[in-house]
Amino acid sequence: MSSSYFHGRNGSTDLASPSATSPSTSIGTAPRSSALSSRITSVLSASYADLDIRDALETLDKRGFQNTQESRRNLRLDLQQEVIQCNGEIVRDFGQVAQQLKRIGAVVDSLNKCCDDMRTHISASKREVGPVLEEANSLMQQKSQVESKQHILDAFKKHFVVSDTEIAILTSSSEPVNDDFFRVLVKVKKIHQDSEILLGNENERLGLEILEQSSKQLNSAFQKLYRWIQKEFKTLDLENPQISSSIRRSLRVLAERPALFQSCMDFFAEAREHTLSDCFFAALTGSATDSDAMPHSRPIEFQAHDPLRFVGDMLAWAHSATVSEREALEVLFIGEGDELAKGIQAGLDADIWSKGEGAEEAYDGRKALNELVGRDIAGVARLLRQRTEQVISSHEDATLAYKIANLIGFYKNTFGKLIGSEAAILEILDGLETYAQKQFRANMRDHVASVQAELSIAPADLSAPDFLLDALETLKTLIKSYGTSLAAADEDSDAFDPVFTEALDPFLKACETLEKKMVAPHGDIFAINCLLTTKTALTPFPFAAEKITAMDDSRADHIVKLTTYQYNFFLKSSGLEPLVTTLATLENISTIPSLPLFQENSLIRISQTLDDFLPSAHMDAMDNIKKLQSPQLTRDITEAAAERFCEDFEMVEEKLLEADDLIDGREEDGDGEVMEERIRMRDMFPRTGGEIRVLLT
Structure with a gap:
């Protein structure tokens, strides 16, 4: 379409030329009109949105094309000329590329030749060095095996062999028990444990030798530790309770030998019992049998003139000493958790002779603490029993004996909560309480016997007699003493009934004896007055409710008799x-x-x-x-x-x-x-x- 377009523009067929409308062409007017309309139609029907046309127009715009007749005429030639020039430049460039490729080909051929020469030399060298490499590999394997054996030997020596210095630290009595001792002890115990593994291998003889040697070393170490702890116990001061960490650690380790540990505890308990006994004696008298005992500036015997206070001071001292002893030893048995329990259990498991005796009871740290404290104060308890029995037996006052019994009962419950129910001091306190109650009953019976021997007549106003009023005052004192005991916390407790039997019932029976000697209605009035007085005294105390109920029943009988008397009076008088x-x-x-x-x-x-x-x-x-x-x-x-x-x-x-x-x-x-x-x-x-x-x- 472009060729015909330029041809039409340059030729004689230009629509603008005069010849296009000349008469000479009139004959062909119809065909030319048809061609023109076809051209116009084709131009109008052309899509200028086509990519090729749009690119062509953009190219023309970039070249700065001027839409003139001359430029339209030379456009085709200019384009063809530019294409020819571009092709010439490409041909020249490809010529240079061809030259470079030739040079590269020559270099590649040279490299191939060098590679062939090197390959030849390498093959020759490989044939010569092959035997040497094989020998070197064999030597390297032998070296690796030797190094592995050396490492195993070093590890064996490091783990299973104890040096002479370490043996001296572990077994020599001249060496102190310090961190080095425990470090070596842990090492030897590890050796002893791991030597059992060797027994299952082919080195059974070696395992037996190491096991025997380590057992001897451990036995010597525990004997040294046992002697060292006994020595420390002799100088240990629990009055200012601070047990050193080294003793606590030593006892935890010694617990792995239950026999030695128990022997150590027995020795300690015996020493503490002797020390506390001397301290208690010094607190009582102001003089000590042992110069190391703690002095007491104000002796209890000189300070406490009242027998009840004297017994109370002794019990208070024993309780205070027990608390101090327990607090000091609690660091050992409780403060370290279950370390002692683990050590003792490990020792029991390792002792083959104890396994056949049946299942061992699990170690209880609190129970062991209570037992040890109980043994420590056993001497104090014996001296306390002796002095308390002397006080009780040397006084005939029933009220004093009962107060002492209640005081002992209070401390018995306190000691039971503090050191358990199996302590020896509880048995002693229980015996003292029983002895005091027995003395109370004996003193009351003596008093009742003396009152009954002096019975005369009732007061003129038929009020409660003096001996009943005195008995009620005594009973109030006993009730107050009972109120300080732990038994009074239970309102339904019948613990006070024996006191009523001894301190009240005989006097009520004496009143009943007087009442039977009187004529009506004086006897019933006297009996009711006595019962009312007694009820008034007992009403504030809840645990006397049952006794008051019994007295109300008796009073109701006398009220019936008085009512009958009054009724008969009405009948007769009327x-x-x-x-x-x-x-x-x-x-x-x-x-x-x-x-x-x-x-x-x-x-x-x-x-x-x-x-x-x-x-x-x-x-x-x-x-x-x-x-x-x-x-x-x-x-x-x-x-x-x-x-x-x-x-x-x-x-x-x-x-x-x-x-x-x-x-x-x-x-x-x-x-x-x-x-x-x-x-x-x-x-x-x-x-x-x-x-x-x-x-x-």
Whole structure:
């Protein structure tokens, strides 16, 4: 399309030329018009969005193309000229490349020749050096084997061989027990343990020799450690309790030999028992049997004049010493965790002779601590028992003996919580408590016997006698002492019942003996007053509830007797007793009018007696029991008796009314005639039950 375009532009077919419209072409006008329209159509139908056309236009724009006739005419030639020039430059460049390739080919041929020569030399050298390399490899393998054996030998010597210096550190008594000793000991124990591995290999003889040698060294080391600990125990001061770390470490290690460890503990317990006994003796008397014992500036024997305080000071000293001893030794048994338990268990597992004796009980550090502390204070406990028994037996005061028993019981519980229930001191304290209680009962019985021998008569006002008041004061003192003991914490405890039996019941029985010698109602009033006084003294104490209940039951019996006495007083004083007695047993009401007691004179006389009695009846009855210490109880008893009297009066009243009604029914004959008029019994006995109740309440 471009060729035809340039051809049309340069030729005679230019649409703008005059010849295109000349008459000479008129004949061909139609074809040319058709060609023109085709050209226009093709131009208009061309897509200028085509990439080739767009690239061509961009190229023209970059070359600065001017749309002139001359430039359009020379455009094809210019382009062809540029293409020819570019092709010429390419040909020249490829010529230079060809020359370089020739040079490279020559160099490559030279290198190939050099490589062939080197390959030839290498093959020759390999044939010559081959035997030497084989020999060198063999020597290297032999060297590696020798080095491996050397390493094994060095490791064996380092692990299984103990030097003479280390043996001296481990077994020589002149060498101290320090970190080096424990380091070597750990090493030897490791050797002893690992030597068992050699027994399973082909080197069984070597394993046996190492095992035997290490066993001897370990035995010597533990013997040295055992002697060193005993030596340290002799100079150990627990009064200022600080056990050195070296002793604690030594004991943990020695625990692997349970026999030696137990022997060491026995030695320590014996030494501490002797030391604490001397200290306790010095605290008591101010002088010590041992010059090393701790001095005491104020002896307990001179300071405590009161026997109870003396016993309390001794117990307090023993408790304080026990606490100090336990705190000092707790660092050893508890502060180090379960190291001792592990060591002892390891020793038991290693001892083949103890395995056949059955399962061993697991080591308990707290239990061992309690046992050791208990053994340390055993001497103090024996001296304490001796002095306390002397105090108890040398005094006849029952209250003192009971206070001492409670004090000992308190410390017994305290020691039990502190060092366990199996300590020897608990058995001694239990024996002292039993002895004090026995002495208390003996002293009380002696006192009761002396009181019973001096019994005379009750006080004139029927109040509690002096010996009962003294006994109640003593009982209060005993109760206060009991309140300080741990047994009082349980309100339902019957621990105080033996005290009631010894310190109260005999005096109540003595009061009962006096009461039986009195006439009514004085005996019952005296008994009630004694019981009320006793109840008032015991009410503040909860553990006396059961005793108070028993006394209430006894008091209720006496109240019933007093009520009956008052009731009988009402009956006799009012003159109503014959009527009540007769009517209570009478079965036929119709016979009442015929009885002598219910005749006019008799009923009028009884009625008059009743009228005379009623105005002051209540006051007179109150006067009978006015010596009762409880006004309320006096009123209650009198009112109860008056109620019974009123009920009896209402019964008499009812019987008389029934008899009158029965007689009235019989007085009319069959003809309706009325018999001679008579006086009714109700008229002769006019008082009513309501009036009686008003007058007696």
